[in-house]
Amino acid sequence: xxxxxxxxxxADRPKATGASIRLEHxxxxxxxxxxxxxxxxxxxxxxxxxxxxVGPSGxxxxxxxxxxxxxxxxxxxxxxxxxxxxxxxxxxxxxxxIGYVIQAGxxxxxxxxxxxxxxxxxxLKWPQERxxxxxxxxxxxxxxxxxxxxxxxxxxLSGGQQQRVGVARGLAADPPVLLMDEPFGAxxxxxxxxxQDELLQIQDELHKTIVxxxxxxxxxxxxxxxxxxxxxxxxxxxxxxxxxxxxQPAEEFVEDFIGAxxxxxxxxxxxxxxxxxxxxxxxxxxEPTADVVQRARTAxxxxxxxxxxxxxxxxxxxxxxxxxxxxxxxxxDSKLPTVGMRSPVNDALDTMLVAxxxxxxxxxxxDRYAGVIAFExxxxxxxxxxxxxxxx
Amino acid sequence: xxDYIQTRRAEILFLGFQHVSLVVQCALLATAIxxxxxxxxxxxxxxxxxxxxxxxxGLTIPAFALLGLLLTPFGFGVRPAVVAVTFxxxxxxxxxxxxxxxxxxxxxxxSARGIGMGRAATLLRVELPLAWPVILTGVRISTQMxxxxxxxxxxxxxxxxxxxxxxxxxxxxxxxxxxATLTGTIGVVVLAVVLDLLLVLLGRWTxxxxxxx
Ligand SMILES: Nc1ncnc2c1ncn2[C@@H]1O[C@H](COP(=O)(O)OP(=O)(O)O)[C@@H](O)[C@H]1O
Ligand SMILES: [Mg+2]
Numbered sequence: 001x002x003x004x005x006x007x008x009x010x011a012d013r014p015k016a017t018g019a020s021i022r023l024e025h026x027x028x029x030x031x032x033x034x035x036x037x038x039x040x041x042x043x044x045x046x047x048x049x050x051x052x053x054v055g056p057s058g059x060x061x062x063x064x065x066x067x068x069x070x071x072x073x074x075x076x077x078x079x080x081x082x083x084x085x086x087x088x089x090x091x092x093x094x095x096x097x098i099g100y101v102i103q104a105g106x107x108x109x110x111x112x113x114x115x116x117x118x119x120x121x122x123x124l125k126w127p128q129e130r131x132x133x134x135x136x137x138x139x140x141x142x143x144x145x146x147x148x149x150x151x152x153x154x155x156x157l158s159g160g161q162q163q164r165v166g167v168a169r170g171l172a173a174d175p176p177v178l179l180m181d182e183p184f185g186a187x188x189x190x191x192x193x194x195x196q197d198e199l200l201q202i203q204d205e206l207h208k209t210i211v212x213x214x215x216x217x218x219x220x221x222x223x224x225x226x227x228x229x230x231x232x233x234x235x236x237x238x239x240x241x242x243x244x245x246x247x248q249p250a251e252e253f254v255e256d257f258i259g260a261x262x263x264x265x266x267x268x269x270x271x272x273x274x275x276x277x278x279x280x281x282x283x284x285x286x287e288p289t290a291d292v293v294q295r296a297r298t299a300x301x302x303x304x305x306x307x308x309x310x311x312x313x314x315x316x317x318x319x320x321x322x323x324x325x326x327x328x329x330x331x332x333d334s335k336l337p338t339v340g341m342r343s344p345v346n347d348a349l350d351t352m353l354v355a356x357x358x359x360x361x362x363x364x365x366x367d368r369y370a371g372v373i374a375f376e377x378x379x380x381x382x383x384x385x386x387x388x389x390x391x392x
Numbered sequence: 393x394x395d396y397i398q399t400r401r402a403e404i405l406f407l408g409f410q411h412v413s414l415v416v417q418c419a420l421l422a423t424a425i426x427x428x429x430x431x432x433x434x435x436x437x438x439x440x441x442x443x444x445x446x447x448x449x450g451l452t453i454p455a456f457a458l459l460g461l462l463l464t465p466f467g468f469g470v471r472p473a474v475v476a477v478t479f480x481x482x483x484x485x486x487x488x489x490x491x492x493x494x495x496x497x498x499x500x501x502x503s504a505r506g507i508g509m510g511r512a513a514t515l516l517r518v519e520l521p522l523a524w525p526v527i528l529t530g531v532r533i534s535t536q537m538x539x540x541x542x543x544x545x546x547x548x549x550x551x552x553x554x555x556x557x558x559x560x561x562x563x564x565x566x567x568x569x570x571x572a573t574l575t576g577t578i579g580v581v582v583l584a585v586v587l588d589l590l591l592v593l594l595g596r597w598t599x600x601x602x603x604x605x
Contacts, residue, residue, distance in 0.1 A: 069506060071502065071505060071506055092508045092509070092510050093508065094508075095505070095506060095507060095508035096507070096508035099507075100503070100506035100507055102499060102502070102503055102506070103499075104499075106499055106500060106502070106503030106506070107503075108500060108503075108504070108518055108522075109500075109522070109602045109603050110521045110522055110600040110602045110603045111600070111602065112602070119507060119509070120507050120508060123508055123509070123513075153600070153601055153602030154602060155602060156602075169507065170507075
């Protein structure tokens, strides 16, 4: 299964725009500390992949991440970006080539969304016109309508929206590498799932090299092409794909970290895209209700997905609800159960349970409608995974 | 009293203008000095403590005493007045600038460095703008305080409305003495209120909506 998904992904993916990252014998010893925070770390991050650094608090994840953009200078060792040693480069110039996103976005509260996003292109002296176009493009990429959000201040945004702007700012100058330190730690679980889905959608378009620090193993399984499990002193306990880590944990430490229910965690490896998506009747805002109902009846559907102009689902009403107005209205259901193509099936299950619905809408790139997934489909996968886990 | 004011209108206006002019120029200078010193010390705990200590002690020096001491190097006139007023004005601004700069969220500074802003750019584009509301509060406190101190500066023949006050006080009991003192005092208070209003407007105009309270 993993082979086919890798093949499929590499087949329809253009070449990675990301750069490879290589850490060679990197150490960091903080003053007045007996043990080094990072001791002799070797790590290869392939171009165009998402690599998750996961491990207990204080094990050195943040230190490793910040040494890549030299917010923290390594005590010894070399760091190579696309084969080029960056340890001697001007750190400010280096950082403009590496996107950096922290928890809650790290947005500057005295600047508008547009100003925040345009900071790096400005430092790189892009022409003003190109910067404005780029800002709009990025807001669109992270799912924020530029006309609505461009001139807002960070405090006028929700936590999830701030985080999206943070990602847009990190990507502003199209850096080959993006570093993220617990980016989704400050938002509620539902928003976190959405932000994770969106990051996967974005990566599906951009193919950056992304290094993400997290202490959430489920997040690592969901987002990572590869996972680095770290112990104190940034000792690499295991470096592998999510499959490898779940099925062949290298040490007891990894097993402990995976926690109980390893069999069920395998669910995280099955993506929504691997399941059979259903199709249902869709309707556009403004369409005469009668036409839509007719279409739905012909297709035997009792609900329709209402899409906006950009094919993004707004709500999922029953025919009876739809018939309340003569034309399809554009209200938004804020609790609409949606999952991304690359979401693990356990996320899909969560989403359905939270919304108390027997299905979820699947989103493709830029949150466009891609299909629906039924509760039964998900339950069947869960049953199969559990049986496989029990058998092995 | 009204007659007293009417007959000296030109003189009152001129001295009032001089008073405000002295205070505004000294406050500008003091802002530059206070913020510069704050920028130099705020990253270092010991220097910050030293600066705060000096600013607390400085404020306890009686204005009369300081002005008197300044007579020796500077003689009578505008210069000792400017030095004394600027000195007092700089202290609250320094203290507030240190507080404001130290209060900037460390994660924002790191964020700025992380996206490739240099030290100077981080200071100018992130730290100072975020500290600005607190610094401006310091400027307002300073301006209020030195409106009074500038009046005392008339003791060394500095410019401004203090002249009326001292004239009146020295001839207390004589004709118009009370009027002179009242004119000076009320003038200072009125100008202080007007200046403070202008500073509030300056705040409206310079503090971005994103961080306005
Ligand atoms: N600036 C610092 N000065 C001294 N020690 C530090 C500093 N930053 C982190 N450490 C120490 O280094 C170790 C690793 O920290 P960190 O990289 O932040 O871990 P993590 O991100 O995995 O929680 C911890 O023991 C922490 O206390
Ligand atoms: Mg950390």
